[in-house]
């Protein structure tokens with residue numbers, strides 16, 4: 001178990017290194033929103049999601065939907081780690097002619113199960129896939145990762161009602177509860193608190209975890225459905241910008257690019273040399 005956890009910790013660091021390189025070479029992107037979900041993606045893809053990079057459209061596969069599609073850097077990085085994408089493509093993210101754009105496109109990239117970016121849409125799309133899975137008596141799960149700010153969208157709660165009504169226990173939703181949305185704190189815009197009670201009152205099995213704790217993520221993912229016959233949601237307390245000290249929990253890093261000095265600090269904190277920025 002300890003060996004497994006050490007490996008996952010290494011995977012997480014590598015994932016954050018790749019994310020930084022992608023953002024640096026693209027000259028932009030939502031890095032802080034991506035750093036927030038590194039552990040969740042590493043544990044999910046290493047241990048739980050049943051997918052096969054050599055058969056990305058295999059019908060029985062589990063689905064993964066990044067409903068907070070602006071964190072595309074995180075999705076591209078984990079898909080490349082898992083062999084869905086050529087790693088060399090990562091350094092050309094957001095460049096002309098590359099299929100890795102600012103938001104993920106399911107028609108262009110293997111391993112992407114929904115084109116997302118307009119918040120509040122990936123989750124209902126995933127609920128529809130889960131309903132289809134039940135109707136066709138397939139056994140796959142649908143994992144959907146969404147933002148907390150995204151939970152202010154009405155479409156999230158319409159879909160939550162539908163999922164409960166149809167007993168979609170094949171859904172595992174994860175809320176990246178980093179308490180920030182774009183450039184302000186959730187509590188200054190439209191508080192969601194108490195978020196777990198809200199989901200429970202919509203009929204969902206809920207669990208609150210520390211979203212950077214590999215063990216807690218793993219325990220939660222291995223315990224679904226939390227309530228028999230009900231959809232499950234994991235509320236993961238996270239820190240936006242996790243892993244780069246000056247980005248952590250600082251709203252402006254939703255959009256901002258680091259200057260030269262800030263790049264130097266980030267490289268040090270991510271155990272990278274400047275030359276590493278040229279390769280993945």
Ligand SMILES: Cc1ncc(C[n+]2csc(CCOP(=O)(O)OP(=O)(O)O)c2C)c(N)n1
Nearest residue numbers: 033070117118119147148149150180181182
């Ligand atoms: C429907 C819609 N409205 C606005 C935006 C612009 N937008 C992009 S990211 C973002 C903040 C989202 O906050 P959250 O879901 O908490 O994500 P995180 O803070 O983790 O990046 C907003 C408002 C959008 N992409 N879609």
